[in-house]
Amino acid sequence: MPPKSGHQRAKNIDYDDGNFYSGDEYSEEESGAATDEMTDEDREQMKIGTAKVREALDTSLNITDAQIQEALWHYYYDVGKSVTYLKNKFAPKPQAQPKAKATSRFDQAAGTGNPPTGKQIPDESIRLAPCLGQNFGFEVLYTEAPPDELCTQEMPTTSGFFWDTPWGMVPPHRLGNLTPVHPIGYKGGLLGGSKLQALAAKRKQKEAMDTRITSPDADKAVSLLDKLSFKDSKPATRNHEQSAHAKYPSRKRSTPSEDAPPNPTSDPAPEPETEPAKPVVEFPDLRAQPSMFGATLCGLTEEHREAEVLTSFPLPYTTLEAFRKANPFDGPSPDDIVRQAQARGTPKPKTTPKKTHGHGDKLAESVDKLAVADDTSRVKSKNLNVVEEFEKSGMKRIANFVVIGHVDHGKSTLMGRLLYDLKVIDQRSVDKLRKEAETIGKSSFALAWIMDSTSEERTRGVTVDIAMEHFETSRTRFTILDAPGHRDFVPKMIAGASQADFALLVIDANANSFESGLRGQTKEHALLVRSMGVKSIIVAVNKMDTVHWNQARFVAVCNEMTAFFTSASFLPKHITFVACAGLTGDNVTKRTEDPRASWYTSKTLLDALESVEPAKRLIEKPLRLTIGDVFRGGITNPISISGRIDAGSVQVGDIVLAMPSNETATIKAIEIEHETVDWAVAGQIPTLHLTDIDPIHLRLGDIVCDPKNPVKLVKTFTSKLLAFEHVLPGTMDIFRGQLWVEGKITKLSAKLDKFKGDVVKKKPRIIKPGEVARVVVELEKELPLENGVRIVMREGGKTVAAGLLEG
Template identity: 55%
Template sequence: MSPADVYDEDDFVDQYDDYDDEDGELSPEDRKAMSEGTASVRRALGKDADKVTVTQIQEALWHYYYDIDKSVAYLKKSFTSPAPKPTAKKTAEAGKKPATTPKAVKKTASNDAKKQAELTSSVSGLKINDAPPPKSKGLDVIKEFENGTVKKSTSFVVVGHVDAGKSTLMGRLLLELKFVEQRTVEKYRRQAEKSGKQSFALAWVMDQGSEERDRGVTIDIATNHFETPTTKFTILDAPGHRDFVPNMIAGASQADLAILVIDANTGAFERGLKGQTREHVLLLRSLGVQRLIVAVNKLDTVDWSKERFDEISGQVNGFLTGLGFQSKHVSFVPISGLNGDNIARKIESPAASWYLGPTLMEALETTGPTATRALGKPFRMPISEVFRSQQGTTTLAGRIESGTVQIGDSVVVQPSGESAYIKSIVVDTDAQDWAVAGQSVSIALTNIDPIHIRVGDIVCDARDPIKCGDTFTIKAMAFDHLMPMPVDLHRGRLHTPGQIQSIAAVLDKATGEVVKKKPKIVQPGGVARMSIKLSSKVPLEAGHRVVIRSGGETIAAGLLE
């Protein structure tokens, strides 16, 4: 359907914002862009501006996503160029005067209808891929990466029970490293005091949404960046509340390592271990995160008690070992997120003189990812965020799972199958010509309509795109009883409803050998091979880690075969 079919000059419908606006009008940003764009187009047209209507200008702007040059070119071609003069016919009789042309011809209803049909046809025939693709430098990206002096990139997710102090800890970390100014924190502190939430000022560095601030919980993944002399870090502050576990899954799927925040207050740790802390740790292990820093937070509230720290460390270490984490990949650090003790500077209190280990930042610096970068595999990047600029460029944020990419590369977005070109690349916060697996990037695409792009889709190499399907075989560990039943499958930002169709076998945990064929039910803790049918085709392939949920609970996790 063309824009002319769905709106007129005074009634615009935003087709590309998932129909969020209840009143059917443009968003304030689009209204501003449309007003400024209309004025710019009229200036560019000059004396020809009177030959086009406001509706025609705005239809062109909308179709070209506020690209002034393309809109002007289309309007000049379609409406302002003079029509070719007809060749005068020689009169058959020399003395006969040619017929006089009427000075004015009234428009009939049929003429109006014909012109409207032509306009509709011309607008619907517009293409957004008429711009030449960006030029590629033809770099050997792997060689550039190996020979370059690029800092190592590490993404870490911050998880833990609700109210364990995750957002406050990360706000304090950014403040201590001077990536947030003290005056910004003071502004948040004044706003928090007005809301009766004085202790939330540091958390608001990470929690920017009004609903997050009102409720005092993180809802979506809060992302931030900072760097040290050796490493560029990406923080993924995941929600702790059970209602937002799918967002926590999305955060953990992008992480190299995790900080598990434990509340050292009497009773709080025990409640957390039975609640979301347990589910978060299960999910981390299932999603392939192997390295953990356990931040024992609020230890200052129990006067830096060594006994309390040892008690928590012992219980958590036993719990983690039972889930398959190796002790050499787990470290414990006592901290106070609110006051900043042992985050970037040592604890000053004499009560903590017993602790001689690293600060949280020192632990982060020495805890690198265990997995090697999959540089030689085809390019894959799951989309975590989508932005559309007023200049018509679509920008996607995410973490590259495998392969390499450079400006000018041809890519395909799955499952839509739409192709595009890489226009620009920003790694962390720096513009670059290329990027590799393991880096958090923002890539700008050209020659693609953003209506075909959704969060959870995968950008891949056009020469070797990921295939889409709706039926998959999964080798999964059960956290609850499994049987043929409706489920939701999660991978990163992708989540799709489906059905466990059949369970082929229960497998031995150690060897993978078949223990029992076609069981009717799988007990918690068992490993099974099963078939899942999804409601729609999605981009997944062998080796992908997925999480299976039902009724708001995580019931299994495993690998696609």
């Protein structure tokens, strides 16, 4: 369809074009209106005028009423002018003779001119084309103006009045000024192409020959007459037009109104008049030069062409009323705007130090010095708005959840199913994935591939990196963080879990893989999310279809997991169990129809997700955003970062400080879920497009913070930790969200009581699993860490301990 339609469209345009401009009824209407006009309104005046002219004229001259009327019409009932004109015209009779001989066509026109006026009415088909040809010059221009304006307007004083009138935008005050005295029909000659041009050139040559024979005066008279004979000329042009019509029918149809055939009578008129001395051959060249568009735009008359074209080129629009009215200097100039902004900006840095002096905080002061040009006070005032804005916006609840569980328990597939059933992913892309999956013999992976987009993940069938997807229900906007389950990618899972409000633990209902999961990442992940502050957890007992929706199996899994969660200090009310099957989609968004699952009356997965209470947002705290990704957002956004706002808010135009590099950047734009927004608040995971910073200063895990409340860098800190494995002093991998660094436990300060926090034993030599201790950690390099930050320690691919920073 599309290619065809494209073709058609092209055709249609052509067709429509033709219709529009050639529109017979259109031109007919025009010409009809014009003739009506003349007869209707001006009859009386005409009568009076004719009588007066007759009086004034010498009776010796043989002038018909019609000729007088013509003259009057064209001189707008100015008796004096008409008289002089007529005198001029008819006085030198002997001179007019040879002219008539030479310009046979004019004769034709003159001769046939009068009788066909009557003919015109019955023979429409013939009449219309000539009308087009002759009236072309103003016909287009009339389109919007009532024809009567033509009559009420003053006669034109300069002949090139229309030369700068833009196409189709004729201001009303100019509409009536067009006069057939200087029709611009010759333009048609420029448009038509070589044949017509050749024709015109030939004609001109012929005329040039004529001028040598006839006196310029006589010629002028003839041409003027020709022009005057408004109606009479029609037949003349008709003749010509008929031939043109026959020769180039298509051209005429496509752009007849602009591209009207040259009025054969109009062309010769100005030439002999203005420049008998100039070499005649030049003219065709000059005329051939402007393009169709240029000609229509500028509509240069002959005189202007000669007088001005070569010396100056006025802008075509300057005479427009709109242009004249528009004063480009009435607003502030761009420079003024900049200066104003600068003036607005400069006093403010002066005020900010005052404020900070009030606080007496040396650090804040030093930071303020760093950010002198930052216009921080403005940012602050807007900051308030963001909070209000957020409250006003009545935004849906935001919930980010991390999907955790052992490898191959179906996390990605379950999420793929969820997105597919919620129509976030369309049928077509799923079909495509399915096909691709089948070609490499992994058809069951098709849904998982919605989340696993890299080639490595697909070929290995394992999620490697966190995948982020969004969907929304009537109440909540969810962000899925699909974590990898493989033990090697626990760091990635930690990064994902650090951005989550709650967790969705996916467990394979199969006895074997459930057991292996318990030994493997099911427990580790659950402990990790708990130690990172996640309080609510939904347990999706997946692949229920493979165990025939066995209720006993479900209950067994629930019991075992509940026991484990309780030991991991999850509150029972924050644990929800859902029985579902990701591959088939049972109990994911809609209740299963499997009869074997009739025992299950609890929530579906989607219901369970919706019922989780959202975590509280720390919107009013100073900004803290952990960089989750640094990438090139496109040509316009060379540096972009994404990550979860842990606290505070950001808005476009804010200046932020990246730690530990201690470099400032300006936020150019903010995107959330691929939509551009003005601000973002804690809990959201926006993409920030930055400027004024080099990408080397931004690394994964860095903190972006408020320049006035920067994060402090620490190298050594004390931490309270809960051991999952034996902890000895030694090198550990230390994780804080995205951050993954080497650190050393240099000292085991004390073993603490698990519940009261009292010291049980000082300087223990080893900390056993499940014990709580206070340790001193030394980092490889300084990092932005704050008190109360949760860290995870791993060693040799095992999670050793989870800790809470104490300072």
